[in-house]
Amino acid sequence: MEVETTLTKKAFSLGRTSLNGALEAVETVTITSRVMGQIKTLPVQQGDRVKAGQIIAIIDVRDIEAQRNHTSAVISQVQASVTVATVAETQALANKTQAQAQLNHAEAHYQEAETKLQEAQAQLGEARLNQERMAMLQKAGAVSQLQLDTANTQLALVESRIQQTQAGIEQAKRDIEQAKAAVKQASFQVQQARTRVEQARSQVQQVQAEVKPTIAHLNHSIVTAPFAGVVTKKHIEVGAIASFGQPLVTLESSDRLRFSVVVPKSMMSVVKQKDEVEVHLDTLNRSVRGQINQIILSANPNSPSFTVKIALKNTANLMPRMIGRVELPNESHSAITIPQSALWKRGQLQGVYVVGVNNIAQLRWVKTGKVKDSKVEIIFGLKEQERIITRNIEQLSNGQQVISNFVGNN
Numbered sequence: 050m051e052v053e054t055t056l057t058k059k060a061f062s063l064g065r066t067s068l069n070g071a072l073e074a075v076e077t078v079t080i081t082s083r084v085m086g087q088i089k090t091l092p093v094q095q096g097d098r099v100k101a102g103q104i105i106a107i108i109d110v111r112d113i114e115a116q117r118n119h120t121s122a123v124i125s126q127v128q129a130s131v132t133v134a135t136v137a138e139t140q141a142l143a144n145k146t147q148a149q150a151q152l153n154h155a156e157a158h159y160q161e162a163e164t165k166l167q168e169a170q171a172q173l174g175e176a177r178l179n180q181e182r183m184a185m186l187q188k189a190g191a192v193s194q195l196q197l198d199t200a201n202t203q204l205a206l207v208e209s210r211i212q213q214t215q216a217g218i219e220q221a222k223r224d225i226e227q228a229k230a231a232v233k234q235a236s237f238q239v240q241q242a243r244t245r246v247e248q249a250r251s252q253v254q255q256v257q258a259e260v261k262p263t264i265a266h267l268n269h270s271i272v273t274a275p276f277a278g279v280v281t282k283k284h285i286e287v288g289a290i291a292s293f294g295q296p297l298v299t300l301e302s303s304d305r306l307r308f309s310v311v312v313p314k315s316m317m318s319v320v321k322q323k324d325e326v327e328v329h330l331d332t333l334n335r336s337v338r339g340q341i342n343q344i345i346l347s348a349n350p351n352s353p354s355f356t357v358k359i360a361l362k363n364t365a366n367l368m369p370r371m372i373g374r375v376e377l378p379n380e381s382h383s384a385i386t387i388p389q390s391a392l393w394k395r396g397q398l399q400g401v402y403v404v405g406v407n408n409i410a411q412l413r414w415v416k417t418g419k420v421k422d423s424k425v426e427i428i429f430g431l432k433e434q435e436r437i438i439t440r441n442i443e444q445l446s447n448g449q450q451v452i453s454n455f456v457g458n459n
Contacts, residue, residue: 050441050445050449050450050451050452051451052364052404052410052438052439052440052441052445052451052452052453052454052457053438053439053440053454053455054404054436054438054453054454054455054456055387055388055391055431055435055436055437055439055455055456056434056435056436056437056438057385057387057431057432057434057435057437057454058385058386058434059383059385059386059433060383060384060385060386060434062426064312065310065376065377065378065419066316066377066384066418066426066428067374067375067376067417067418067419068310068311068312068371068374068375068376068377068380068416068418068420068428069310069374069397070308070309070310070311070328070368070372070373070374071154071185071200071308071372071373072306072307072308072309072330072361072367072368072369072370072371072373072418073301073306073307073308073309073369073370073407074278074301074302074303074306074365075302075304075305075306075307076276076278076301076305076309077299077300077301077302078156078275078276078277078297078299078300079284079295079296079298079299080105080111080272080274080296080297080298080300080301081294081295081297082106082108082269082272082291082292082294082295082297082367083269083272083292083293083294084108084110084177084269084270084291084293085290085291085292085293086108086110086241086290086291087108087109087288087289087417088105088106088107088108088109088285088286088287088288088289088290088291088297089107089108089172089287089290089291090104090106090107090285090287090414091106091285091286091297092104092105092106093105093107093280093283093298094280094283095280095281095282095283096279096280096281097279097280098277098278098279098280098303099274099277099278099279099280099300100274100277101274101275101276102274103274104271104272104273104274105272105273105274105297105298105300106271106272106297107270107271107272108269108270108271108272108291109270109443110270111360123256124133124232124253124256125442126256127249127252127253127256128253130249130252131246131249131250131253131397132238132370133249134242134245134246134249134335136244137245138239138242138243138245138246140242141238141239141241141242142239142242143233144235144238145232145236145238145239146297147235148228148231148232148234148235149228149232149235150225151227151228151231152225152227152228152229152231152232153222154224155225155227155228156219156225156228157219158217158221158224158335158355159218159221159224159225161441162214162217162218162221163218165168165210165214165217166211166214166215166218168235169207169210169211169214170211172207172210173208173211174202175199175428176203176204176206176208176332178209179203179204180197180200180201180203180204181199182200183196183197183199183200183201186198194390196396198402200424203428203445204299206265213366216327217255219436224253227293227297229415246459263424272297272412274300275300276300276302276304277302277303277304278300278301278303278304279300279301279302279303279368279369280298280299280300281299281301281369281370282298282299283298284296284297284298285295285297289353291314291374292343293303299315301369303364303367303368303369303447304328304364305364305366306364306369307339307342307358307360307361308328308358308359308360308361308373308375309336309356309357309358310356310357310359311354311355311356311357311358311416312354312356312357312377312447313416313428313429314352314353314354315353315354316377317355319377319378320341320344320357320377321341322341322344323340323342324340324341325338325339325357325376326338326339326340326341326376326377327339327376328359328361328374328375329373329374329375330367330371330373330374331372331373331374332371332372333366333371335433336369337361337362337363337364337367338362338363339360339362340359340362340363341357341358341359341360342358342359343356343357343358344356344357344358345357345358354429355428359375372397376419384418384426384427384428385426385431385432385433386424386425386426386427387401387431387437387439388423388424388425388439389423389424389425390423390439390440390442391425391437391438391439391440391442391452392415392417392425393412393443398414399414399415399416399417400413400414400415400426400430401413401427401430401437401438402430402437402438402445403435403436403437403438403440404436404451404453405437406435407450408450408451408453409448409449409450409451410429410445410446410449410451411448412428412439412445412447413431414430415428415429415431416428416429416430416432436455439456
């Protein structure tokens with residue numbers, strides 16, 4: 050196939066560069082499932098606008114509900130065991146109080162018996178002296194037999210009272226030992242009861258801690274939009290089983306949009322943050338004012354471009370991914386320009402057929418800038434002195450061999 054060709058060359062800068070870009074959401078999130086279950090309802094479609102808090106999906110969590118009900122029943126049982134253990138603790142404390150009272154009574158009885166014994170022992174000495182004196186006087190005929198008998202009786206009574214008191218003391222000692230044993234036993238029972246109460250309460254706390262995630266999972270069965278925006282992608286359909294972390298939909302904010310554009314590195318010195326620019330949306334025949342608020346350099350130092358983010362001032366009726374263009378000023382420099390007839394277009398794609406080795410036409414993707422006087426500025430994609438095809442490019446295909454008819458520099 051015979052074609053007309055020309056050599057690329059640099060010309061003086063056209064002053065401003067028109068760069069294509071796209072609207073994008075400032076906020077973008079892929080909403081995921083936080084529970085496992087079947088998708089019961091998914092009332093949104095790709096492209097739908099949603100409000101903040103609007104239901105995105107409802108997940109069937111009957112298994113989790115059954116788990117919650119089972120755990121609640123376990124909590125009731127464990128709480129009942131706390132009540133039983135508390136009643137047992139109260140009874141053990143009452144038994145201990147009673148045993149302590151018995152011990153106090155036995156010790157008081159012992160002290161009383163000791164006091165009576167001391168009094169009786171003192172009376173015993175007096176009774177013995179009196180009996181001995183009466184016995185001597187009776188022998189001497191100084192007192193009657195009756196007086197001696199009375200002294201003997203008094204002595205016998207005191208001795209009998211001492212024996213009774215000593216027996217009471219021994220009994221009091223036995224009562225004290227029994228009471229001490231009862232107090233010890235009651236204290237042990239109290240300790241056991243308290244341990245059971247603590248164990249039961251600990252079980253309640255453990256089961257309640259186990260049920261908290263279950264309740265949280267139930268709350269996560271209804272998925273809502275975190276902000277107002279547009280559903281840009283559905284990742285799942287009704288009836289499918291969603292696992293934990295399964296993407297459901299992708300949501301992009303519709304209220305906060307910005308324009309993103311790739312800019313040649315040669316324009317770095319003329320692009321400044323806070324510069325006011327105008328974004329043209331040809332499909333809407335509308336222009337929107339904006340301000341450059343981000344300049345993002347590539348991680349690759351050899352990259353021929355960088356990215357600029359432009360905050361838009363009025364985004365009403367705009368949608369993410371809308372195509373637009375922005376004109377940025379150039380520094381005074383020369384740039385490669387080609388005839389408009391050499392530019393191949395398909396939608397947003399732009400290319401130029403370059404004649405290579407063996408006259409093979411190769412389609413080269415390019416980035417264009419300003420158009421003026423039927424000339425197009427090439428931002429990147431071509432070098433000087435490359436032979437490009439300028440006519441009948443629609444009839445060409447990539448890799449086709451051509452016959453070059455050179456018509457001179459463009």
